[in-house]
């Protein structure tokens with residue numbers, strides 16, 4: 001379902017955009033040929049030292065990070081996404097890479113089916129969670145993003161690390177200037193009427209149509225504290241070194257966040 005002019009972006013809009021063939025090809029190509037970014041590998045190695053931990057990956061898409069985790073030696077992986085076309089691609093890739101032990105599910109982070117996700121008897125909560133490449137920020141509405149944070153928190157055990165990324169409205173002078181302009185638009189009611197909140201963007205590029213909420217740092221710190229996560233670390237990608245041209249082509253600057261389940 002494509003959004004009609006002026007109608008607010010909903011989860012259904014975002015899901016349809018990710019199920020669109022253009023997006024499916026884009027993310028599947030990245031899963032097959034790009035793999036983990038250097039920065040992702042550095043942080044996974046640092047904050048997820050236990051290869052035996054059972055990990056939960058939200059918004060796995062076509063499996064780019066999931067297969068990367070498998071290749072790093074993680075064997076207890078559960079990955080889910082609410083775009084069924086992407087999950088099907090991730091399953092096909094896992095089968096081709098001999099990684100059939102990865103458990104893939106079709107699920108929405110804002111309404112997680114706990115019983116389906118935790119299958120162990122007695123139930124053991126996940127030892128870590130990830131929501132990579134800004135997936136959390138593609139959930140429209142702050143309350144919905146908080147619901148996803150709460151759901152992941154309740155599925156993890158105490159002390160479990162949670163790694164995710166967001167954009168950062170303040171990461172450069174150009175970005176700051178563009179948000180000052182956007183603020184004037186919102187103050188005079190001239191923003192794109194499809195947007196839900198200040199900080200939202202809805203644009204079209206080689207990945208197809210993309211909804212993205214761009215937070216400032218304070219917003220994320222407040223939301224982590226409100227949903228049972230203790231902030232541990234955050235860093236801009238460029239501070240972790242230079243990515244390859246292919247990775248920079250695929251993705252913009254972002255901020256990595258690491259939190260611990262309280």
Ligand SMILES: C[S@@+](CC[C@H](N)C(=O)[O-])C[C@H]1O[C@@H](n2cnc3c(N)ncnc32)[C@H](O)[C@@H]1O
Nearest residue numbers: 018059060061064081082083108109133135138
């Ligand atoms: C930018 S893509 C990243 C995909 C993959 N992790 C990667 O890095 O290539 C973000 C992913 O988050 C998923 N996503 C967004 N909102 C979601 C939700 N509420 N529940 C589950 N998945 C969601 C999208 O379907 C999409 O696959």
